[in-house]
Amino acid sequence: MSTSKRKKFYVTTPIYYGTAKPHLGSLYSTLLADFVARWNKLKGNDVFFLTGTDEHGQKIADAAQKVGKDPKKFVDSFVNDYKKTWQAYEIDYTKFIRTTDDYHVKAVQQWIRDLQQKGDIYKSMYEGWYCTPCETFVTAKDIPVRPELVEGSPNGSPRCPSCSRETHKVHEETYFFKLSAYQDKLLEFYKNNPDWVVPKERLNEVIAFVKSGLKDLSISRTTVKWGIPFPDDNEHVAYVWADALNNYITAIGYGQEKFKKDFAKWWPADLQIMGKDIIRFHAIYWPAFLMALDLPLPKKLLVHGWIKIGEQKMSKSLGNVVDPMNLLKAYGADPVRYYLIRKMAITHDSPFSIQDLEQTITSDLANDLGNLLSRMVSLADKHGIYELLAPKTWSADALKLQGECVSAVKDFYTYMDEYNFHMVLARLWKYINQVNAFFHSHEPWKLVKTDRDTFLEILCATAQSLRTVGLLLWPTMPNKMEELLKSIGVVFSLDHNTIEELELCNWNHNFMLTKIPPLFVKPEVKKVTEQPKEQEKKAALVDDIITIDAVAKVQLLVGTIDHCEEVAESEKLLKMTVNFGEKGTRQIFAGIKKQYTPEDLIGKQSVFVYNLKPRKMMGMESQGMMLLAKDADGKLQCIAPVEKVENGTRLC
Numbered sequence: 001m002s003t004s005k006r007k008k009f010y011v012t013t014p015i016y017y018g019t020a021k022p023h024l025g026s027l028y029s030t031l032l033a034d035f036v037a038r039w040n041k042l043k044g045n046d047v048f049f050l051t052g053t054d055e056h057g058q059k060i061a062d063a064a065q066k067v068g069k070d071p072k073k074f075v076d077s078f079v080n081d082y083k084k085t086w087q088a089y090e091i092d093y094t095k096f097i098r099t100t101d102d103y104h105v106k107a108v109q110q111w112i113r114d115l116q117q118k119g120d121i122y123k124s125m126y127e128g129w130y131c132t133p134c135e136t137f138v139t140a141k142d143i144p145v146r147p148e149l150v151e152g153s154p155n156g157s158p159r160c161p162s163c164s165r166e167t168h169k170v171h172e173e174t175y176f177f178k179l180s181a182y183q184d185k186l187l188e189f190y191k192n193n194p195d196w197v198v199p200k201e202r203l204n205e206v207i208a209f210v211k212s213g214l215k216d217l218s219i220s221r222t223t224v225k226w227g228i229p230f231p232d233d234n235e236h237v238a239y240v241w242a243d244a245l246n247n248y249i250t251a252i253g254y255g256q257e258k259f260k261k262d263f264a265k266w267w268p269a270d271l272q273i274m275g276k277d278i279i280r281f282h283a284i285y286w287p288a289f290l291m292a293l294d295l296p297l298p299k300k301l302l303v304h305g306w307i308k309i310g311e312q313k314m315s316k317s318l319g320n321v322v323d324p325m326n327l328l329k330a331y332g333a334d335p336v337r338y339y340l341i342r343k344m345a346i347t348h349d350s351p352f353s354i355q356d357l358e359q360t361i362t363s364d365l366a367n368d369l370g371n372l373l374s375r376m377v378s379l380a381d382k383h384g385i386y387e388l389l390a391p392k393t394w395s396a397d398a399l400k401l402q403g404e405c406v407s408a409v410k411d412f413y414t415y416m417d418e419y420n421f422h423m424v425l426a427r428l429w430k431y432i433n434q435v436n437a438f439f440h441s442h443e444p445w446k447l448v449k450t451d452r453d454t455f456l457e458i459l460c461a462t463a464q465s466l467r468t469v470g471l472l473l474w475p476t477m478p479n480k481m482e483e484l485l486k487s488i489g490v491v492f493s494l495d496h497n498t499i500e501e502l503e504l505c506n507w508n509h510n511f512m513l514t515k516i517p518p519l520f521v522k523p524e525v526k527k528v529t530e531q532p533k534e535q536e537k538k539a540a541l542v543d544d545i546i547t548i549d550a551v552a553k554v555q556l557l558v559g560t561i562d563h564c565e566e567v568a569e570s571e572k573l574l575k576m577t578v579n580f581g582e583k584g585t586r587q588i589f590a591g592i593k594k595q596y597t598p599e600d601l602i603g604k605q606s607v608f609v610y611n612l613k614p615r616k617m618m619g620m621e622s623q624g625m626m627l628l629a630k631d632a633d634g635k636l637q638c639i640a641p642v643e644k645v646e647n648g649t650r651l652c
């Protein structure tokens, strides 16, 4: 693509508090930014991807003091952890900003001067409540509507609306930012830009808050020492959010004469990504700060939900965080990247479980994608075929698959444009399964002896499809997809191609095949470490008697049959999609076609073996087993709880 046609794309993540190592939640936001950044690079755009750490404020000062460290030294080690984790997860950021960086400190002071000159910052007294863990002021209007925020608090201070912890009273001289002056402008902006926040609905909460009246915002503290000193008034340091939000402009040159051009090139940001906890800061304070500077506002805010562990948000303060480096050691970076983008929905809170992660790696990556590649390349290798030349004309079946490819690519673009990332991957997997069905149903391993031309066509159509899939999946799994493409002879390079030039659906490419080790490894089934006691061992040897340990190994779960259909080629099988609540959904087959129609079962609850090793049935994977009662005549009956229970409930 000529450089003149290249569009700029500037994407940011929140800057994370330097009080602890990154966890799966921080990885998630950063990964989304990397995913979108790579997609833009693939489209030939000129990308700036910013991430970093938030290093000032009382919260950091307190945490450092607890371990007897100087705050800067305290955050240094965590910054290293962030950088190492991002590198391990192939997070290809352009710049990592630290709010203790000298240029940022100077630029924030410049920002204060600019606004003082405009009359948007003035000095007065502040009295109110403050939550240090959230670094946020709890305003009077949070309290009357939320009576529960005052209950149970020993000194009558309200609890923080965000984290429910006790706040403390602040009474001090402060500089205020004239936030109230921007209330109408903000409301006007939201009205004219209803799609500014994705998902749209999250903007409603912001609008309601602004409509209820904005007070001027205290942006300096005298009781906190660890922060950016106010210019010409060193008694005050900048409020940590006023300091932190400005990172998005200071990183690209705001406040530095020599970077004026860079700033003009990159600002406004094209996409700012964050979790829903910090939307108020980004959708109210931040645009007001920018309006005060007469700067354009970011084009889009992408606000995602929580990764949850059970019913709780995964968070440092709740102590239930998952360390991404442990996951990396067990499963590798790309499978975890895939899992997070595929299984966490932007619009909702999403549960995380190791079991679901392992299940997804096994079924989506190892079985659906990895096997497809290895079956095709191994079959070619077995018959000494390394070069695949695109036929001049394709058969009707191959053209049908090509049509499915066109439609998959079209939908992929649409979902990308809507930031509907988990659907992007779900849609692509539909196509991968169409390719699997195409390959399987033509039985090329038989055709090789009877019809070599068709045999070669099947291999080549599969390779054409894998090329498309490999390129589209590159932003999700960069390393693995480069390996996949290499094994079919496609050299991946951003320097030479953009996605448009790669002609994803033009099936005129030739391939050079190389056999590679399995692209994805199925996670090992967890070994049971407990040794049964001697007595129990003996009992276990007696026919039909098992120990309680053996019972405990079988996970029997209640699930609702969300979807059910007949397997056309089988006399017995029904294929079901079973909903296990937070434990996800599973595809399960059962041989009950003679007893039940799909309509009998849809919406019903039944009991399933959840931790059974997946098995292939009619070329498809069954990811569990339905429990059935079988009478003397062999008649089968489903087993259901007497009253409805929550999906995923375990039998005990």
Ligand code: ME8
Residues within 6 Å of the ligand: 013, 014, 015, 016, 017, 024, 025, 026, 028, 029, 054, 244, 245, 247, 273, 274, 275, 276, 277, 278, 305, 306, 307, 308, 313, 314, 315
């Ligand atoms: O708020 N699920 O920093 P922070 C998904 N320094 N995402 C999660 C998550 C979870 N369970 N937990 C955290 C701050 N996140 C400020 C930001 S920006 C100018 C200043 C992600 O370390 C999510 O993006 O508390 C959330 O908004 C962010 O981490 C909060 O990071």
